[in-house]
Amino acid sequence: MTRTVLILLGIIALVALAIAGIGDAGQASLVWLGYRIDTSASAAIIIVGIMAFCAVSFWNIALWLSRSPQRAERARARARRKQGDETLTRGFLAVANGDGAEARRQAAKALDVCDNVALVRILTAMAAEQSGDDVATRTAYSAMLNVPELKLAGLKGLMQLAKGQGEKAEAVRLATEAYNQSKPAMWAFETLFEARLEAGEWAEALDLIDGALNRKLISPIFSERAKASLMAASAARLETSDDAQMRDQALDYAQRAAKLQPAFTPAAIIAARLLNKAKKVGRAEDVLEAAWGAQPHPAIWLTYRDLVSSETPKERARRLQGLIDRNKNHRESRMLQLERALLAGSKPDITAAMAALADDATEDKLTKRVSGLMSRGAQGLGDLEAARTWVAQAALASGEPEWSDIDAEGNAFAYSASDWSDLILTFARNAALAHPRYERGEKGLPEVPDLSSRYVPSMPFIKAARKTTGGKINPIPQPDDPGDYDTAITGQNLDVIAVPQVKTARPRRTSPRTKK
Numbered sequence: 001m002t003r004t005v006l007i008l009l010g011i012i013a014l015v016a017l018a019i020a021g022i023g024d025a026g027q028a029s030l031v032w033l034g035y036r037i038d039t040s041a042s043a044a045i046i047i048v049g050i051m052a053f054c055a056v057s058f059w060n061i062a063l064w065l066s067r068s069p070q071r072a073e074r075a076r077a078r079a080r081r082k083q084g085d086e087t088l089t090r091g092f093l094a095v096a097n098g099d100g101a102e103a104r105r106q107a108a109k110a111l112d113v114c115d116n117v118a119l120v121r122i123l124t125a126m127a128a129e130q131s132g133d134d135v136a137t138r139t140a141y142s143a144m145l146n147v148p149e150l151k152l153a154g155l156k157g158l159m160q161l162a163k164g165q166g167e168k169a170e171a172v173r174l175a176t177e178a179y180n181q182s183k184p185a186m187w188a189f190e191t192l193f194e195a196r197l198e199a200g201e202w203a204e205a206l207d208l209i210d211g212a213l214n215r216k217l218i219s220p221i222f223s224e225r226a227k228a229s230l231m232a233a234s235a236a237r238l239e240t241s242d243d244a245q246m247r248d249q250a251l252d253y254a255q256r257a258a259k260l261q262p263a264f265t266p267a268a269i270i271a272a273r274l275l276n277k278a279k280k281v282g283r284a285e286d287v288l289e290a291a292w293g294a295q296p297h298p299a300i301w302l303t304y305r306d307l308v309s310s311e312t313p314k315e316r317a318r319r320l321q322g323l324i325d326r327n328k329n330h331r332e333s334r335m336l337q338l339e340r341a342l343l344a345g346s347k348p349d350i351t352a353a354m355a356a357l358a359d360d361a362t363e364d365k366l367t368k369r370v371s372g373l374m375s376r377g378a379q380g381l382g383d384l385e386a387a388r389t390w391v392a393q394a395a396l397a398s399g400e401p402e403w404s405d406i407d408a409e410g411n412a413f414a415y416s417a418s419d420w421s422d423l424i425l426t427f428a429r430n431a432a433l434a435h436p437r438y439e440r441g442e443k444g445l446p447e448v449p450d451l452s453s454r455y456v457p458s459m460p461f462i463k464a465a466r467k468t469t470g471g472k473i474n475p476i477p478q479p480d481d482p483g484d485y486d487t488a489i490t491g492q493n494l495d496v497i498a499v500p501q502v503k504t505a506r507p508r509r510t511s512p513r514t515k516k
Contacts, residue, residue, distance in 0.1 A: 084114030100131030
């Protein structure tokens with residue numbers, strides 16, 4: 001209304017200025033109901049403008065009065081909407097704060113003051129869930145199934161409730177229903193995928209991966225990692241079958257998995273093992289070399305080492321060098337270099353390999369396996385004192401998860417179905433290997449050489465003993481806590497120090513005793 005008044009006043013002012021600019025604009029006459037009015041044209045224009053202004057003002061006032069009920073209704077709606085928003089806000093904050101009672105109170109209030117049905121139902125379900133009322137939670141989520149835009153949320157809530165109560169079959173049914181919707185959610189796929197893995201249904205899991213990729217629920221790289229690990233698991237299951245056709249299928253699965261994801265070590269190990277049984281050593285070496293180039297693992301070089309049995313240690317050392325060259329700078333390659341040097345028996349190579357491992361043998365990086373390997377290196381150099389020192393340090397060092405993948409009999413990745421499920425899921429999600437045996441604390445191959453502990457007395461005792469034996473003394477093994485020696489001999493308490501084990505030869509009889 002104000003804008004209209006300003007426009008009319010502006011028009012009148014412009015007309016008045018125009019008339020003033022051109023001078024006398026003439027006369028104007030008005031005859032109405034027998035009356036005649038004569039005036040100047042300028043006055044007539046101003047009068048007409050004023051009358052128009054009054055008419056427009058009257059009309060706007062009439063409209064404003066007629067629309068008063070609608071304005072009052074809109075004001076009430078705005079107040080109700082504001083109150084509803086505040087109620088929902090307080091309710092969701094209560095859920096976030098873990099106050100189930102307050103959340104349910106606000107949810108009940110929102111039913112009366114809030115027109116947003118979707119948010120009210122979500123708050124009601126979350127409040128019931130927060131308060132721990134399973135019956136109310138189930139009712140709230142079930143009510144969502146009748147609202148198309150809330151159906152997936154309702155199915156997810158019911159699925160989580162069923163899973164929490166141990167109803168796995170019901171959880172899978174709900175996830176399947178959600179997965180079959182036109183726009184499925186990622187949680188539905190993950191629930192079904194985990195269920196397939198838990199049941200050991202590798203073939204069904206592969207089909208699920210293909211379907212999820214086609215529906216663009218998962219990325220191509222996730223699909224590749226999942227397929228490779230699933231095919232490797234299938235190969236591990238079929239590998240020991242009595243049926244030759246099943247073993248051929250296992251070889252096909254393992255080779256395809258190793259080619260698809262060379263970094264998935266179990267696939268390469270199984271493929272190499274089956275190829276070796278099929279007398280295809282060259283192809284087995286190629287698979288293991290590709291795997292070593294992608295992600296070195298101790299099981300790879302152990303399998304690679306044992307592919308050929310009819311070779312000398314030096315020949316085996318030369319063959320292992322080919323594996324090292326695939327990934328020279330990796331920590332496993334540095335460790336394998338020392339293993340190769342020990343096989344060859346070359347002290348300069350052993351010294352160089354130990355120097356290359358020096359950084360991995362520092363206090364913050366030291367593991368039992370590194371300690372054991374350094375101990376063997378010291379033995380190879382003839383330094384038994386250093387070898388025992390490394391063994392002692394191994395007692396305080398931690399194990400390596402990768403080494404735990406090899407059991408005490410030397411079998412790599414000899415896992416149960418549940419272990420394979422963890423392996424598949426971890427690799428598909430993170431491109432990393434799970435280590436179930438390490439998590440359970442199971443022992444595998446020995447990491448540290450078996451060196452017995454030997455002790456000799458300290459120098460005062462040695463000097464006293466030499467006086468009684470003509471200057472000769474053999475190292476005498478002592479207990480871990482020898483206590484005080486005889487002060488009549490030594491005159492003081494003695495320390496105990498570690499020395500290499502020395503075997504003392506028993507005296508031999510050169511002739512039988514004769515009686516005199």
